[in-house]
Amino acid sequence: MNRNQVIKIGLVFAAPLIIYFLIFFIYPIYLLFKYSFTSASGAFSFINFENMIRDPILYDSLINTLYYFIGSVAVQFSAGFIAAVILNSYTGRLKNAFRSILYIPLTISPIVIALMWLIIFNPTYGPVDYMLDMNLNWLGSMNLAMPTIILANAWEYIPFVFLIIYAGLQSVPKQYYEAASIDGMSRFQTFRYITLPSIRPIMIIAFLLNSIGILQGFTLVYVLTNGGPGFSTYILSFYIYKVAFTYFNLNYASALSLLFLVIIGIYVYAILKLSSVEKYLGIKK
Amino acid sequence: MDNGGSEGIMSEVIVENVTKKFGNFVALDNVNLTIKPKEFFVLLGPSGSGKTTLLRLIAGLEDITEGSIYIGGKKVNDVPPKDRNVAMVFQNYALYPHFNVFDNIALTLKVRGYSKDAIKSRVSEIAKILHIEDILNKKPRELSGGQQQRVALARALVREPSVFLLDEPLSNLDAKLRVEARSFLRSLQKEVGVTTVFVTHDQSEAMALATTIAVLDKGIIKQVGDPYELYTKPKDIFTAGFIGSPAMNMIPGKLVKDGSSWRFVSEDFSVQLINTEFENEYDVILGIRPEHITLVKDDGINAKINNVEPMGAVTYLDIQVGSVELTVQYTGLIKLEAGMEIKVKFVEEKMLFYDRKTEKLLNV
Amino acid sequence: MKKLDAFLLILLIIFSFFALFPIYWTVITALKVNSEIFTIPPVFFPTKITFSNFYTPGTTFGEVSQTAFGSFPWLINSTIIALASSLIGTFVIGAPAAYALTRYLKNVWFARLILFMMMIPEAAFIIPFYVIITKLNMINTWWGLILVYISFTAPLSTWLLMGFFSDIPKSVEEAASIDGLSAFSTFYKIALPMVIPGIMVSIILNFINAWNEFIYALVLTYTPFPTGAQTVPLYLTDFIVIEKSFAWGGLAAAGVIVMLPSIILGIYAQKYLVKGWTMGAVKE
Ligand SMILES: Nc1ncnc2c1ncn2[C@@H]1O[C@H](COP(=O)(O)OP(=O)(O)O)[C@@H](O)[C@H]1O
Ligand SMILES: [Mg+2]
Numbered sequence: 055m056n057r058n059q060v061i062k063i064g065l066v067f068a069a070p071l072i073i074y075f076l077i078f079f080i081y082p083i084y085l086l087f088k089y090s091f092t093s094a095s096g097a098f099s100f101i102n103f104e105n106m107i108r109d110p111i112l113y114d115s116l117i118n119t120l121y122y123f124i125g126s127v128a129v130q131f132s133a134g135f136i137a138a139v140i141l142n143s144y145t146g147r148l149k150n151a152f153r154s155i156l157y158i159p160l161t162i163s164p165i166v167i168a169l170m171w172l173i174i175f176n177p178t179y180g181p182v183d184y185m186l187d188m189n190l191n192w193l194g195s196m197n198l199a200m201p202t203i204i205l206a207n208a209w210e211y212i213p214f215v216f217l218i219i220y221a222g223l224q225s226v227p228k229q230y231y232e233a234a235s236i237d238g239m240s241r242f243q244t245f246r247y248i249t250l251p252s253i254r255p256i257m258i259i260a261f262l263l264n265s266i267g268i269l270q271g272f273t274l275v276y277v278l279t280n281g282g283p284g285f286s287t288y289i290l291s292f293y294i295y296k297v298a299f300t301y302f303n304l305n306y307a308s309a310l311s312l313l314f315l316v317i318i319g320i321y322v323y324a325i326l327k328l329s330s331v332e333k334y335l336g337i338k339k
Numbered sequence: 340m341d342n343g344g345s346e347g348i349m350s351e352v353i354v355e356n357v358t359k360k361f362g363n364f365v366a367l368d369n370v371n372l373t374i375k376p377k378e379f380f381v382l383l384g385p386s387g388s389g390k391t392t393l394l395r396l397i398a399g400l401e402d403i404t405e406g407s408i409y410i411g412g413k414k415v416n417d418v419p420p421k422d423r424n425v426a427m428v429f430q431n432y433a434l435y436p437h438f439n440v441f442d443n444i445a446l447t448l449k450v451r452g453y454s455k456d457a458i459k460s461r462v463s464e465i466a467k468i469l470h471i472e473d474i475l476n477k478k479p480r481e482l483s484g485g486q487q488q489r490v491a492l493a494r495a496l497v498r499e500p501s502v503f504l505l506d507e508p509l510s511n512l513d514a515k516l517r518v519e520a521r522s523f524l525r526s527l528q529k530e531v532g533v534t535t536v537f538v539t540h541d542q543s544e545a546m547a548l549a550t551t552i553a554v555l556d557k558g559i560i561k562q563v564g565d566p567y568e569l570y571t572k573p574k575d576i577f578t579a580g581f582i583g584s585p586a587m588n589m590i591p592g593k594l595v596k597d598g599s600s601w602r603f604v605s606e607d608f609s610v611q612l613i614n615t616e617f618e619n620e621y622d623v624i625l626g627i628r629p630e631h632i633t634l635v636k637d638d639g640i641n642a643k644i645n646n647v648e649p650m651g652a653v654t655y656l657d658i659q660v661g662s663v664e665l666t667v668q669y670t671g672l673i674k675l676e677a678g679m680e681i682k683v684k685f686v687e688e689k690m691l692f693y694d695r696k697t698e699k700l701l702n703v
Numbered sequence: 704m705k706k707l708d709a710f711l712l713i714l715l716i717i718f719s720f721f722a723l724f725p726i727y728w729t730v731i732t733a734l735k736v737n738s739e740i741f742t743i744p745p746v747f748f749p750t751k752i753t754f755s756n757f758y759t760p761g762t763t764f765g766e767v768s769q770t771a772f773g774s775f776p777w778l779i780n781s782t783i784i785a786l787a788s789s790l791i792g793t794f795v796i797g798a799p800a801a802y803a804l805t806r807y808l809k810n811v812w813f814a815r816l817i818l819f820m821m822m823i824p825e826a827a828f829i830i831p832f833y834v835i836i837t838k839l840n841m842i843n844t845w846w847g848l849i850l851v852y853i854s855f856t857a858p859l860s861t862w863l864l865m866g867f868f869s870d871i872p873k874s875v876e877e878a879a880s881i882d883g884l885s886a887f888s889t890f891y892k893i894a895l896p897m898v899i900p901g902i903m904v905s906i907i908l909n910f911i912n913a914w915n916e917f918i919y920a921l922v923l924t925y926t927p928f929p930t931g932a933q934t935v936p937l938y939l940t941d942f943i944v945i946e947k948s949f950a951w952g953g954l955a956a957a958g959v960i961v962m963l964p965s966i967i968l969g970i971y972a973q974k975y976l977v978k979g980w981t982m983g984a985v986k987e
Contacts, residue, residue, distance in 0.1 A: 056402050063886045064807025071800035071857060078854050079820060082831030089830065137718050144711040154970060155719045158726065161969030163915035165936040166958045169943060170725040173732055173951055181728060181745045209725065221977040259981050269824045273917040277940060291826030291918075298830050299922060311827040322822050332811065335981070336869060400877050421883040433874035437896040446892075447882035494882070 086315075089308035102309035112310070114285045115293040118200065122289050125204040126211070126268045131261065133208065134215025139245075141216075142223040153220065160213040168277035171206045196286045199279050203287055206274050211267050215260050222256030223249065255334035262325055269318060290314050350411035350501035350534050351376050352397060357406035359392055359558075366392045368558045369406070374502075374536060374551075379528050382538045383545040384555030385581070390538040391430075393555070394504050397536060399423050411501055426495035427504040431511070432487045434479040434494070441475040444494045451498065465497045468527065485516050492524075496531060503528075503535045509544065521547050542582045546570070554578045572691070576698040579626045579691060585655060587691075588632070588665045590625040594692060594701075603692070607661020608640045610685060615692075615702065622695040629655065629668035631689035639682030647675050658683065726962070732955035733757070733771075740951050756952035757960075771956035776928035777938040778960070781914055784845055784934060788852035789909035796853065797860020797905060798898075802890055804861070805868040806876070814865070820858035825918045828854070833922055843924045843931040851919050856909040863908070863979035867901030868894065904979045907972040911965045935961050 065072070093099035106112055141152055159167075174180050175192040183189055192202045226249060234244045272291040279287040281296065288296075294314065298307035326332055352374040359367040367389045374380045382390045395401045397408060399420035407414055415423055435443050441462055448458045466472045469489045479487060488508060495503060509517045509524075525548055528535050539545055545552050546566045554561040554569065554577070562574045573579035579587050592605035594617055601612045603625055645664065646657040649672055656667040656675065660683075667683065675681070692701040732740055736753050739746040758772040804813050832851050841847030871894065879889040895902070917936045924933040939961065942954050 060807050064803040067799040067803035067890065068808060068813075069799075070796045071803075071861065074796055074853060074857060075816075075820070078832075078835070078850070079823075082828055082835065085831040085834055086827075140711050140714050140718070144708060144715060146708055146712060148712075148715075152715050152719060154973065156722050157973060158966055158969070159722055161911055161965045162726075162962045163917075163936060163965060165915070165917050165939050166729075166962045167725075169939055169954060169958045170729050172943065173955065174725055174728055179741055179743065179745060181747065184743070184745050209721070213722070217973075218977055218981060221981075256981065263980060266822050269822070272824075272826050273936075276917075276921075277943060291824055294826045295829065295918065295922075298833075304830055304834075308830050311830060314824060314827045318822055318824065318827075319819075322819070326815070332814070335814075336866075398877075398881060400880070420877070420880045421885070423881075425881060427878065427881050429874045429878060431872060431874060433872065433878040435875060435879070435893060437899075446879075446884075450883040450888065494878075 083315075086308045086312050089305045090312050092305050094305065102306045105306060106309060106313065111285055111288060111293060115288045115290050118285075118287060119289045119291075121200060122204060122207075122271065123268060125201070126207055126271070127261075127264065129204060129208040130211045130215050130264060130268070133212045134260075134264075135219055135257075137212065137216045138220035138223055141220055153217075157213045157217050159210050160217070162210065164207075164210065164273035165277060167206055167210055168274050171202070171274075171278060175202065193279050194283055196283055199283060199287050203271075203274050203278060206278065207268070207271055211264060214267060215264050218256060218260040218263070219253065222253040222260075225256075226252040255330070258325075258329045258331045259334060262322075262329075262331055265321070265325070290317075351409075352502055352534060352536070353407075353409040354393070354397070355407045355409070357393075357396060357408065358404050359389070359396060359401065360404045366558050367396070370558075370560050372553055372560065372563065374534060376534050377532050379525070379535045379537065379548055379550045381545040381549035381552045382536060382555055383542060383549075383552050383581075384540065386540055388540075388555045389558040390540070390555055391506055392558075394427070394506050394536060394538050397502065398425050398427050398504055423502075424498075424500050425502045425504055426498070426500035428488075428491045428495050428506065428508045430507045432479075432491040432508075434487060434490055436479055439476050439478055440471065440482070440490050443479065443490055444497050447494065447498050461497055462493075465493045468496075468530070469493045484511050484513075485520070488512060488520065492527070496527075496533070499531075500533060503531075503533045505535065505537045507538055507540070509539070510541075517544075524548065543584060546582070554581065556581075572700065572702075573626075574700050576624060576626070576693045579693065579700075583628060585629050585666045585668070587626045587628050588663075590627070590663055590665070591695070592623060592625055594621045594623050596620060603690070605661075605663075607663065610640075610687075610690075612687060612690075614687060615690070617692075617701060621692070621701065623701065624693045624695055625685075626691040626693060627665075627685050627689065629666040630670075631686040632665060632667045632683050633686065634667070634669065634673075635682050635684045637682065639684045642681050642683050644675055644677050644679045644681060646677055649673075729955045729958050729962075732951055733959045735952060737952060756956035770953050771960050774935055774938045774957050774960060777933055777935040779928045780845070780924075780932050781934040781936075784848045784852065784932065785910045785913035787845070788849045788856050788913045789906050791849065792853050792856025792909050793860045793864075793902060793905045796857040798864055798895060798902065799890065800857070800861045801864035801868050802894060805865050806873075806894075817858050817861050817865075821855070821862060823854075825855075825916075829918060829922050832919065836923055843926060843933075845932050847923050848920060848932050848934070851923060852913045852916060855912060855916075859909060859912070860905040863905045864898060864901050866979060866981070867898040871897045900975045901979060904972050904975040907968045908976070908979070911968055914961075914965055 090102050091098055091100065093101045137156055141149065141156070144152070175182050177183055177189055177191050190198060192198050230248050230252065231244065234248050239247065271289065272295065275281060275287050275289055275292045276295070281288045281292055290310070291314070294307050294310045297303050297310060352372075354370055354372040357367060357370045358365065370393065382393060384390050392401065396403055397410075399415065399418060403416055407416055409415065410423060410425070435446065438446065444462050444465065445458050448461060453461070462475070463472065466475060469492055471486065471489050471493060474482060474486060479490065482490065488511070491508065509520050512520060521544060537548060549566055551563065551565055552569050553563045556577050562569060562578045569578065569582050573582060576589070580589065590605050592603050595602045595604050597611070601615060601617055603610045603612060603623070605625070640660055642658040642660045642665070644656055645659050648655040652671070654669045654671070654673050656669060658665050658667055658681065693699065694701055731749050733756050734752045734754070735746065735749045736751050739749050739751065756770060759770050804817070836842055836847045836851065839847070841850070875897070876889050876893055879893045884892065915936065916934070920934045920937055921940070924931055924937065927933045927938070939954070939957055942950070942957060
């Protein structure tokens with residue numbers, strides 16, 4: 055087979071994806087551009103982008119999104135990592151049982167998690183305030199609402215980081231550890247010089263994929279706080295929804311969507327450039 | 340097996356000026372070969388020399404960069420593998436893991452539109468030849484290496500291909516099975532009578548199986564010939580060193596005209612040549628096989644024994660002659676020990692001289 | 704060693720407690736009688752178990768009521784939409800595309816494109832999807848949601864299966880081409896059966912993701928079966944909004960019904976999940 059035949063057959067196999075991609079990815083992006091540059095009167099205009107600059111809620115949303123994102127990554131990644139290291143060091147019989155248990159939250163719908171949180175964090179009848187012997191209005195307080203959202207979200211996605219990093223730890227060949235012990239390395243040195251470098255690629259992959267999950271966050275805000283109190287839990291995705299379907303300003307919401315896409319595009323591109331994640335994933339030599 | 344009326348089975352394969360590049364890397368460099376009908380043709384060369392690549396070109400799994408390949412007189416450069424009527428046994432066998440043995444063998448007949456009955460009878464026929472009748476219901480992973488290899492052979496042979504291609508099919512077997520499989524393959528090929536191209540890096544396997552051997556090194560065909568020719572008259576240093584085990588001894592030196600006769604002079608000794616003539620004085624490498632060095636009482640080259648390796652039928656001696664170490668093969672057992680001083684002589688008509696610059700054989 | 708293990712065991716139990724407690728609390732709330740739900744201090748071990756939060760005589764389908772049984776019409780929609788978008792994403796789009804990308808179109812940019820498709824946050828596309836589905840006259844229909852859900856099932860399937868396809872030895876497919884199979888029968892008869900574990904993970908993960916999806920369903924549907932395509936997460940939000948203050952038992956019961964399938968499927972797929980997610984970079 056020559057190159058042209060190879061490409062032809064490949065394109066036939068990929069045809070359903072390509073067609074879908076054109077209608078449900080390219081066309082939507084075209085629509086976003088079209089609406090973004092349309093004013094309320096229907097004329098071509100930059101007004102939506104000009105409005106962005108003067109929009110204090112957008113400003114709040116961006117700050118909140120950053121807060122939400124960094125907080126989520128920090129909590130999820132460190133907790134997932136620690137859990138994985140602990141389970142990996144544990145040599146008891148229940149290893150696999152713990153692995154399954156710690157993984158379960160990942161499968162649960164965000165909407166169910168929202169429901170759980172409403173019941174559990176209820177200031178009057180909830181068990182959390184009772185156990186902490188406090189009376190905190192978790193979701194109703196300016197300072198606590200966002201951390202509560204971050205925690206609820208973390209409860210679901212810590213298992214994701216945990217699962218991938220744990221698998222990575224398990225895949226480090228035993229001989230490395232045996233060699234290290236023969237070389238007289240301490241437990242900490244082994245971890246520092248053997249384990250960490252071995253799982254570096256997997257940590258980066260986990261980080262990248264984890265980011266995707268975090269960026270999807272919307273449901274928890276919608277159900278738990280509806281953006282409040284005040285604008286304290288407005289994140290960009292929620293704000294887009296609000297502008298589009300509460301204020302029915304599709305043009306401005308489109309401009310916000312484009313902004314969101316650009317931010318994410320830059321973020322992903324930066325990760326791909328700064329790390330060798332594509333190499334690790336085998337999609338690039 | 341019934342092969343009457345099957346024209347394909349008599350096919351000749353011609354490889355004409357074939358070059359294969361991967362990017363800038365030249366994997367095969369202007370290869371020319373003619374593989375005659377019914378021949379057992381072996382491609383021999385070290386790992387990375389391009390054997391698999393050449394086989395895949397014949398099968399149609401890779402594109403030819405330059406040149407042409409003909410099968411049965413027809414140019415096949417643009418013919419896809421499925422229409423070349425070649426069969427191939429892969430190094431790892433490449434059996435279909437989700438099919439049982441019967442379906443593995445039958446698939447090719449099914450897609451070629453054979454009737455159910457025809458498929459059944461042919462599969463059982465080939466299964467009988469290969470002694471796999473009682474494993475037809477098993478999945479590949481339930482089979483031993485030897486059984487998998489037979490299934491792969493059966494799959495390849497069931498539809499009477501024009502050309503039968505095998506890529507190191509024995510290398511995954513253990514030593515004993517490998518020797519058994521050799522003689523089995525040889526007789527199977529005779530029985531079926533199909534043109535066969537067999538790839539191996541193992542020279543003893545090549546010698547045991549081939550009617551013709553092509554030696555390949557770094558994408559270049561070094562020599563084509565029958566096993567006898569290759570063993571007795573390797574045309575260059577590479578082939579000389581590659582064929583034969585233990586390997587041919589190589590001694591650097593000079594050919595010097597000494598009056599009317601010639602003399603081979605090395606750093607440590609010199610040998611008078613009586614029956615050999617040359618055009619010029621050359622810097623050469625003398626090649627001499629271990630069995631062509633004999634032990635003599637007197638009037639020989641002084642040597643010291645480094646090591647004695649009695650094998651039973653033969654004994655190998657590692658001997659030191661000045662700065663070079665040579666291997667000597669003595670027929671039978673002999674009572675010698677490391678450290679002893681002996682004298683040796685080279686059998687003159689078996690001495691091969693290679694030009695050190697061109698690495699080509701000078702003897703005619 | 705023993706001592707360390709004991710210490711790690713305690714830590715693992717603490718982690719497990721955090722992972723399981725919310726689930727435990729939801730389940731017992733679903734099984735509690737109201738007097739044990741609304742009481743201070745909270746009841747950690749219910750003394751009376753009741754199934755009346757799941758069903759009481761007189762509950763009608765299709766109403767956001769005090770028992771979970773009413774969610775049946777939403778569950779029907781969820782099942783059909785999740786199943787269809789998962790299967791289409793896996794078989795019609797994902798598997799052939801993944802095969803193409805690992806065997807024929809080995810270009811980084813294609814792989815990047817898949818990654819990009821997975822990265823797109825749902826919120827950024829609600830407007831165009833709303834416009835397109837409206838134009839197609841598919842608002843509040845199964846097909847409307849299915850088509851939109853494929854936007855995440857298809858890239859995920861492609862991504863997962865690329866890892867599985869690149870793991871199978873190419874020589875098996877070459878053997879098939881020599882045996883006389885066309886590129887397409889090689890795919891269907893040889894390559895596809897060899898990645899069945901990948902197909903299973905893909906179907907299950909897609910199903911879970913579609914089953915759990917919220918924002919598109921919120922925007923694109925507005926009534927339950929049989930008049931519309933609202934899925935069960937919307938039943939829960941309606942429940943939360945309407946019954947927030949007093950029907951925790953029924954709400955928790957509905958929550959149990961929604962999370963049960965995804966937990967079971969998720970545990971079943973767990974074995975192959977990591978390999979799939981990391982495109983085979985980590986093998987278990
Ligand atoms: N698809 C390929 N792309 C790039 N280089 C290749 C490819 N296939 C083979 N080569 C190179 O061509 C040379 C010959 O390979 P091969 O034919 O497999 O050798 P052999 O079978 O004799 O061991 C090797 O150096 C190998 O690295
Ligand atoms: Mg090879």
